Amino acid sequence: MSVNVDAVFLAMADPTRRAILARLAKGEATVMELAEPFAMTQPAVSQHLKVLEGAGLVVSRVDGARRPRRLAPAGIDAMEQWLAMLRRGMEKSYDRLDEVLASMEEPKKRKGRKA
Amino acid sequence: MSRLTLKTEGDKHVIVTRHFAAPPEAVYRAHLDPKIVQKWLLGPDGWTMPVCDLDARAGGKFRYEWKHETKGHGFHITGEFVELTPHSKIVHIERMFLPQQTPDNHIETRFEPDGSGTLMTMRMTLPDEATRAAMLSTGMEKGMENSYERLEKMIPMGLKMEIGK
Numbered sequence: 001m002s003v004n005v006d007a008v009f010l011a012m013a014d015p016t017r018r019a020i021l022a023r024l025a026k027g028e029a030t031v032m033e034l035a036e037p038f039a040m041t042q043p044a045v046s047q048h049l050k051v052l053e054g055a056g057l058v059v060s061r062v063d064g065a066r067r068p069r070r071l072a073p074a075g076i077d078a079m080e081q082w083l084a085m086l087r088r089g090m091e092k093s094y095d096r097l098d099e100v101l102a103s104m105e106e107p108k109k110r111k112g113r114k115a
Numbered sequence: 116m117s118r119l120t121l122k123t124e125g126d127k128h129v130i131v132t133r134h135f136a137a138p139p140e141a142v143y144r145a146h147l148d149p150k151i152v153q154k155w156l157l158g159p160d161g162w163t164m165p166v167c168d169l170d171a172r173a174g175g176k177f178r179y180e181w182k183h184e185t186k187g188h189g190f191h192i193t194g195e196f197v198e199l200t201p202h203s204k205i206v207h208i209e210r211m212f213l214p215q216q217t218p219d220n221h222i223e224t225r226f227e228p229d230g231s232g233t234l235m236t237m238r239m240t241l242p243d244e245a246t247r248a249a250m251l252s253t254g255m256e257k258g259m260e261n262s263y264e265r266l267e268k269m270i271p272m273g274l275k276m277e278i279g280k
Contacts, residue, residue, distance in 0.1 A: 083129065087121045089158035094119060094133050096155035097145060101137035104145070 011055035016040070017048050021071065024058060028070035124238075131237040139226040142233045143202045146224070147171040152179075161185065173199055177207075202226060 011017055020034055035045045049069055052058040059072045120132045135142050145151045149169040156179065157164060166180035175196045182189035194209030205224040211217045222239045 083121060083123070086129070087119065090121070090131065090133075091119050092158055092160070093156050094135075096157065097142075098135065100145060100151060100155050101135055101141055104141050104151075105137065 011051050011057055014048065014051075017052055020045070020048055020052065021057060024069060024071045028061075028068040030066050030068050034069070123241075127241055129239050129241055131235075131239070133235045134229055134232055135235065136232045138231075139202045139228055139233045142235060143205070143226050146205060147199070157181070166191070170196075171199060172196065177209075197221075 016038060019038065023029060023034060023037070031042050031045050031049065034049070035042045038045065049058060049060075053060070053069075056072055058069050060067050060069045118134050120130075122130050124130050137145075145155070147169065148171075149167040152169065153164045153167040158181075161184050162181050163184065164179055164181050166178060168179075169175070169177040173196055176193065177196070178191060178193045180189060180191040190212060192209050192211050194207050196205070196207045198204065198206040203226055206222070207224075208219050208221050210219050220240055222237060224235065224237045227234045227236070
């Protein structure tokens, strides 16, 4: 997938943009619908949406006079990114655990000791 | 090369499996002896765990603090053990402080004999969408460089998360 990771991080750096993403995770919404809960002007919301769209996190469609926004597949992939980080950290730790376990084997006679 | 598997179950759970070339007794102990946990539950290179307090009994609490060797920042996790079945099962709850607190995660870790070694299976509950977004973006306001470092920091915690200790 062609997500610009830097752009994604920048886009998510703002709490309002994260809130917009969380709202869009529940379903598409127009600028007006997004502006309401945040007590923001529509231009301000549009500005945030522009950043989110630029990062590939949000897309829009035309529906008559409406232009509802929704999460882009890449936005949904934030989940994938999170899992990838989780995996990376775990792999490192468990590789380390392998070494620790190997070193535990030998002195196992003394396992009764309490630190 | 990696013997780790990670897959989602429904939209709320992550299942992690890993084989270890040591008996369940040793793997179980490595998750509950603070002196041992401190040696491996570190995630990416560069991180250490200067604080590892762990009371290994049902209802017992734990606290892990991580610190990066060169960058100044750190983060911590606190939790409680719900159920400990010697050599086969650890159930615990934990939350991270980034520094903002994340919702509690419930993690069940099982250890089963697998040949001459151990198959570990961990079942963790996923944080919700908003929490993951917050975790992904922690520290971002300090700029890109820093956010990557923070991202890194989330890894050990995430890993800690499933690691289940």
